[in-house]
Amino acid sequence: MTSAIPGEGKSTLSACIGRSLAKAGDRVLVIDCDIIRAQLSQMFAFEKGEPGLMEALHADSGEVACYEEPESPMRIVPITHPFAKGERLTERGRFARLIARLREDFDVIILDCPPILPIAETRELISYADATLLVVSWRRTTDRVVKAALRLLPMRTVKDLGIVLNMVDMEKQARFGGEDAASFYTQYSGYYQ
Numbered sequence: 215m216t217s218a219i220p221g222e223g224k225s226t227l228s229a230c231i232g233r234s235l236a237k238a239g240d241r242v243l244v245i246d247c248d249i250i251r252a253q254l255s256q257m258f259a260f261e262k263g264e265p266g267l268m269e270a271l272h273a274d275s276g277e278v279a280c281y282e283e284p285e286s287p288m289r290i291v292p293i294t295h296p297f298a299k300g301e302r303l304t305e306r307g308r309f310a311r312l313i314a315r316l317r318e319d320f321d322v323i324i325l326d327c328p329p330i331l332p333i334a335e336t337r338e339l340i341s342y343a344d345a346t347l348l349v350v351s352w353r354r355t356t357d358r359v360v361k362a363a364l365r366l367l368p369m370r371t372v373k374d375l376g377i378v379l380n381m382v383d384m385e386k387q388a389r390f391g392g393e394d395a396a397s398f399y400t401q402y403s404g405y406y407q
Contacts, residue, residue, distance in 0.1 A: 215326050222351040222355060223380040223381055224327075229258075232244040241319065243289045245290075255290075258281075261294065265279035266295060267293050268293070270312055278315070329363075330348075340367065350380065351381050352381050
């Protein structure tokens with residue numbers, strides 16, 4: 215899970231998709247891979263100093279602290295210690311070994327990656343995934359920005375790529391008209407309230 219630029223809602227979407235899959239019976243793990251902002255870890259208010267992603271990457275024993283999310287059986291590997299400036303997750307094959315180890319215990323692993331355009335390491339992180347979701351904020355992220363992000367994706371990830379249009383304002387969308395379901399928002403909006 216990534217985005218072209220920060221603030222497009224990828225961490226929230228990672229948590230929501232993970233929670234939904236976990237409630238459906240899958241063994242789900244979400245890893246906060248955004249060592250700069252760590253939005254997912256902040257969202258769930260993990261304690262600073264507890265074992266997290268840094269400890270998992272540096273552990274020789276193979277131990278990974280996975281915390282259960284309170285609303286579902288979804289597990290989370292948070293960022294609980296700041297990484298050193300310039301340190302990369304993918305150094306010395308540590309991240310690859312971590313993912314290989316976790317694949318044995320989980321059906322689905324969601325990597326909540328940093329945005330593609332400002333963080334070069336994201337392209338390497340994405341290469342460890344089986345599929346990629348690019349989160350795009352409706353009417354905020356321009357086509358030019360999305361195309362620039364798509365050009366930077368590793369070629370093998372493009373065939374298993376999905377784009378999620380996030381933060382759609384249904385009332386504004388309905389004003390554009392058309393024949394899609396969103397254009398009938400005013401007629402069914404009361405159903406959801």
